[in-house]
Amino acid sequence: MRGNRGTELPEDFWIPVALDTNNITSLSPFLVPQDHLGGTGIFYSMAAFMFFIFVVGTAINVLTIACTIQYKKLRSHLNYILVNLAMANLLVSGVGSFTACSSFAVRYFIFGPLGCKIEGFLATLGGMVSLWSLAVVAFERWLVICKPLGNFVFKPDHAIACCAITWVFALIASVPPLVGWSRYIPEGLQCSCGPDWYTTNNKYNNETYVMFLFGFCFAVPFATIVFCYSQLLITLKMAAKAQAESASTQKAEREVTRMVVVMVLGFLVCWMPYASFALWVVNNRGQPFDLRLATIPSCLSKASTVYNPIIYILLNKQFRSCMMTMLGMGGGGDEETSSTSSVTEVSKVGPA
Template identity: 80%
Template sequence: MKMRGYTSNEIPEDFWIPIALDTKNITSLSPYLVPQDHLGSTGLFYSLSAFMLFLSVAGTAINVLTIVCTIQYKKLRSHLNYILVNLAVANLIVSSMGSSTCFICFAFRYMILGPVGCKVEGFTATLGGMVSLWSLAVIAVERWLVVCKPLGNFSFQPNHAIGLCALTWVFALFAAVPPLVGWSRYIPEGMQCACGPDWYTTNNKFNNESFVMFLFCFCFAVPFTTIVFCYSQLLFAVKAVAKAQAESVSTQKAEREVTRMVVVMVLGFLVCYMPYASFALWVMNNRGQEFDLRLATIPSALSKASTVYNPVIYVLLNKQFRSCMKQMLGMSGAGDEESTSQSTTEVSKVEPA
């Protein structure tokens, strides 16, 4: 169902919704008052509610396990794993606050929590999402520093990881707080059952367009460029070693593993955040164009789904983390633990020639 927007002098204070061509009474469609059945079928709302319930349960469980596992096992308290825990905390905020809220609202088919609840959900989802996004960039920087050694004998220590993790929260607050204080605003988005910054209007009161550009440049382009640069340097270094040691089976295996890791991590980042960033820019640059609100819900859902597949990529594919989790859950024996404690990630062994 394609819709059009209404003029700037009609824009309500706490929401924006597309309206059908024959609709004159905007208030009658308020996402805080009535089910938004004009935007999609009941089955679609309930399907999205079930999907958000899955993200809430699975995301909360896997990220809580990551945090508890790190607390329980001292051998997991390395600088890289500190960053992974920071990522897990951010994911936990999104899954417990953002996804669970969306589950309730999709079940009722409107933003039943009201304008204040919308702002709380929008803020926590943005805060957790931005910490998660910047944590992925920090992981890339840590891998680059540890493996490629661009700073020579510089040794990446736990206090460096903790400092960078603190910086991710500072950057996230720069992105999440402005809509609460007048630079843009948090309103229902997509099918009006989740909240985020206002991509839709050109209302000069909120300066939405400048905020969208700020988010795209500072909160997407900068971390994405950082990730691509760091992982490309890592890949080049490993390929150089593999070329110099063409007869070494272990080196060739490490090269293949690193290549696969780089591709998976970059693609994971793009799946998380590219649709959301692209949608926001498209809406901003195509004011008045028709678009389908059902499709507009997809970027938000993909960004929330990162609370599940980010831990799979960054935590469960970590042999040491995976072994400790299995042991904590009673799924592995002492022999497995001993084997894993003696192993390290192949990429950490590779240094440029």
């Protein structure tokens, strides 16, 4: 590791507090416990939380992929996108959450500078695929239910193409820090790695990278989600109004309204803290902030590997039924699909 002698500036990490920088080795998150940033109880609590996310997130997403492989009826265009989401979540939980759990347990990043770059890249890649997959799910629902293209049919080939696009976009977002536009360094309590939000460094152009991520990987997907789901709700309300006497139509409209609210809130819980924190740091250089609080956005994004499957997969009746059958817990394989699928039938009376 460079920058571990005298007052040389470290290339692989950032000194977050004004301590004795004449001995950078004594502060290196790759070499010594970061007890100057928080008590051992905080580190062990975070290790336990990350262990929970790793175990539960890995289990749910592996089960999702296994169910899709075993049950042919799950291989619909929407479910292809949900499997893509599960693969991205699995990458984050299997790499990001496991690495963070191990590092929090010993109170420093034990995998070294190279491990930091690998973990930062893979966790960012998985996170970006997950983020764009949520936007693709919203886009698919808009095309299928609102029918903006008339008789256009969204087929499995289209879903596969959309999944491929999510990985291309994710690579566009996650590769730059490996080639000199920003960098991957320990973040928060220095036990997990991510892009460098913290330093003003003309060599890495961190500020422009942060703004790029905010625009391309937060603002655009969020705008897509809000637009698509708002159009979906308008279509469903018109369908419900046209069938005011139908109790099932009214029930479906209420269910989907709740579902949309939960999906949007889930997206915001996952990504708003991360985006807000990065923008605040970029626009308030030199302002002190608590590294314990800076860890929260990273943990919330990793926790999405649990609550995204709950929202998008476990609340899908067809997926849930197949999972219960696979686990030997009963469940009829002939249950309805999800509420969004049932609403597709309801929306046929709405405007094309």
